[in-house]
Amino acid sequence: MYDTIVVPVDGSPEARTAAEQARDLAADIGSSVHLFYVIPATGYLFGVDAVVDVDKASSRVAELATDVFGDSSVDVQTTVRRGDQETLTLAFLEEVDADLVVLGRKETPKVRDYLFWSTPAQIVRESEISVLLAYPDADGGDR
Template sequence: MYDRILVPTDGSDPAERAFEQALDLAATYDAELHVLYVVDVSALAGEFDAVTVVDKLEESGRKITRRLRERAESAGVSRVETRVAEGVPYRAILDYAADHDADLVVMGTHGRTGIDRYLLGSVTERVVRKSDVPVLTVRGDEES
């Protein structure tokens, strides 16, 4: 049913929960698991050393994706691809899914409502609305 599952992550609790679901699905369907961390360069406009910030965020992304790869391999999922990318998160996720023929995207959601959702937007919501493949959303706990 699923050959390639994409799970974008930012290291948050909802992303961790989504990873667990994606890991279970990858093991069940013997699917390739793709773990993607996107450095949001659109949020870095300003008068500071953006290069240093991007480098730090990329380093953080590499640590997170490496940790998730190890967890997947320990759980018996042998086909794991990881990537740290730069860009607008929802676009980078959609592009990655299209470029790698993902069958499913599994994403965490913070469950924001009201003014928070309006002001902050939702990467997950944008991916759900624009994706050509199914998107499974996984909510974080009440405190996230």
């Protein structure tokens, strides 16, 4: 049913919750998981600075993969790209032929999320695959 699961991550607790729920689902049904991080494009990073930025992000995503998936049998891969989050995430879903995208859900959206389309909202609207919103428990744990 879901062979390939993609989890867009950004270092937030919500993204970690999404990764944990994707791990549990993948372990139950035998899926692989891709943790996908997008460094927002800026006009001021060039050359060595841009490479260092990607290296730092890659290290953080690898650390998350180890923390969340370390003891599981789930096949997890990490990918880091630089650019527009929505565009690159939607393209990555197609690139890896994803069947499911798992998004971390903030308990209280910010006002700007209502005024401007947030990345998760755009992915929900524009994705052609199933989307799972991962909610944390009221006590801060996973549901």
